[in-house]
Amino acid sequence: MLRMIINRVSPCSDIETQFKEVLTNRITIRLTSNNLAEITKQAKLEGYLNQSNWVPAAVLSNIHRDPVLTDNETQALRESNRQLAAIGRNLNQIAKILNIEFRESDKITKEMIQLLEDKLIQHKQKVNTLLTKNCQRWSINDEPFSD
CATH class of the missing domain: 1.20.58 (Methane Monooxygenase Hydroxylase; Chain G, domain 1)
Structure with missing residues (x-):
């Protein structure tokens, strides 16, 4: 959120020129051990086979505002x-x-x-x-x- 505010206020910032699209259908994220443990715990609690299945479901749910x-x-x-x-x-x-x-x-x-x-x-x-x-x-x- 802070990044979006800075990009909107900053006169030298053009989001379109700064944004670099990923060319593959793979996105890598880095998490702290605590965050990964929480994701793992949540994925198990919700019946997912692993956290790698839970993360895309969470992202898609947020994007589409529909259940996954x-x-x-x-x-x-x-x-x-x-x-x-x-x-x-x-x-x-x-x-x-x-x-x-x-x-x-x-x-x-x-x-x-x-x-x-x-x-x-x-x-x-x-x-x-x-x-x-x-x-x-x-x-x-x-x-x-x-x-």
């Missing part, structure tokens, strides 16, 4: 979509029975519909928890997601 998911979180969301698809198939079967085969509508019980509703509520809670934790990790938004 770990592999485990991505897998959890894929599983979530699979479960939602199964629930959707169940609902389609119920709708078919109610709309087309109305004579067999007595096969559908209130308990069956309640079970589907309970599964949807549990599912929404799991996804909400996952996304809220992710956003809090990157300090993007402290409010939980709504329906």
